[in-house]
Amino acid sequence: MRSKVLIVDDLELNREMLSAILENDYPILEADSGKKAIAMIQKYQEEIAVVLLDLIMPEVDGFMVLEVMRNQSWLKTIPVLVITAESKAEVESKCFEMGVSDFIKKPFDNAIVRNRVKNIVDLFLYKNNLEEKVEKQTETLKKQYKLLVMQAERLKESNVRIIDILGTVVECRNLESGEHIKRVKSFTRILAEQMMNDYPEYGLNQEKIEVIVSASALHDIGKIAIPDNILLKPARLTKDEYEYMKSHTTRGCEVLDNVEGVWDETYSKISYEICRHHHERYDGKGYPDGLAGEEIPISAQLVGLADAYDALVSERVYKSAYSEDEAFHMIVSGECGVFSPKLLECFRRVKKKFEDLNHELKKKQEEFR
Numbered sequence: 001m002r003s004k005v006l007i008v009d010d011l012e013l014n015r016e017m018l019s020a021i022l023e024n025d026y027p028i029l030e031a032d033s034g035k036k037a038i039a040m041i042q043k044y045q046e047e048i049a050v051v052l053l054d055l056i057m058p059e060v061d062g063f064m065v066l067e068v069m070r071n072q073s074w075l076k077t078i079p080v081l082v083i084t085a086e087s088k089a090e091v092e093s094k095c096f097e098m099g100v101s102d103f104i105k106k107p108f109d110n111a112i113v114r115n116r117v118k119n120i121v122d123l124f125l126y127k128n129n130l131e132e133k134v135e136k137q138t139e140t141l142k143k144q145y146k147l148l149v150m151q152a153e154r155l156k157e158s159n160v161r162i163i164d165i166l167g168t169v170v171e172c173r174n175l176e177s178g179e180h181i182k183r184v185k186s187f188t189r190i191l192a193e194q195m196m197n198d199y200p201e202y203g204l205n206q207e208k209i210e211v212i213v214s215a216s217a218l219h220d221i222g223k224i225a226i227p228d229n230i231l232l233k234p235a236r237l238t239k240d241e242y243e244y245m246k247s248h249t250t251r252g253c254e255v256l257d258n259v260e261g262v263w264d265e266t267y268s269k270i271s272y273e274i275c276r277h278h279h280e281r282y283d284g285k286g287y288p289d290g291l292a293g294e295e296i297p298i299s300a301q302l303v304g305l306a307d308a309y310d311a312l313v314s315e316r317v318y319k320s321a322y323s324e325d326e327a328f329h330m331i332v333s334g335e336c337g338v339f340s341p342k343l344l345e346c347f348r349r350v351k352k353k354f355e356d357l358n359h360e361l362k363k364k365q366e367e368f369r
Contacts, residue, residue, distance in 0.1 A: 002049040002077075002125065004029050005117065008037040008065065009054040009083060014106075018052055018083075021113045026121075034060025038068050045074055049121045052104060054083045055091070066098045075099040079124045081116065180310060181217045183361055187306035188216045190353050194346040195302065202298045208270075215271040216303045219278045222252025249276050249288045273297040278304040281337035293340075301343055308336045313358055324355045 005026040007018050010033060019028045029044065031037040034057050041048060055062035069075045079101040087103060101120050104113055192212055196204035223231055226248055230241045237245060252275040277291060277300035284292030312327035328351055330336055332344055
């Protein structure tokens, strides 16, 4: 604890007088030169409550002592009272600029010296204690923030695991879904990053894109509720069968509703948007809700186009794969439903990336076989 008073004056009489006034209240340290004063502050810096400093001393004067104290940051925790016989305005101004707390005038008045020293010691004791508390609280907050970051990261990992598990369910249910999910995620990422760069009004950023890409794995989760004779039919569906197949959007949302509260709200919201609305079309002729234009969430728009492209360039039990050029022209011409003009413009710009990725994924698939 800081309790000592350091009296710095080259005149022994001044040191004795000040020591006599204060010795009943504080342990006293004395220095008869600026050089000794610096050495004592260095040695007792954690114990000194206040320094009483004479300015006029040979060799190392009081201003030099103040300069060292300021450079060493000692003035932040150790107050200085300047001993002076006269106080010129420019001297006082310079002292205050250097960090001096107050002045003790000669000749010394016992009561004034005691009260002035007590007040400044109490003030700095309170200040130092407050700063220590703030520092401890800041450190506690930093630890809590670090813990929250770790918890958020774990929650994010948990969200991704939930999505992967649900996506695996679809993969087991539908023989084509495993590779389809991987391709849709990759196409979605390419398209989303282009949209982020070209159309900032959609509020896309890298963090949101990561959520959309991850959640895209759930776009067909509702197919687990579609009977095998419809889902795996090796021919075109009848009108009634097609209507039943379309219900995978709403059935998927029912599945997601059952896992509500297990995962992060953002992941839950975007997963729901994608699952329900990835077959909506810009002209309002999609399903299940007939949303039109920008009523369709951007997450669902992105996955809807990525899903349509992959469906076209992939071989299915009921059709052969279209070429990449055919798929591209079918989408931009509206044969697969109407997409947003801005989305189509981005699609045009990433055409080569889509084709390169499709070649790469198909090559890996063939190698695996």
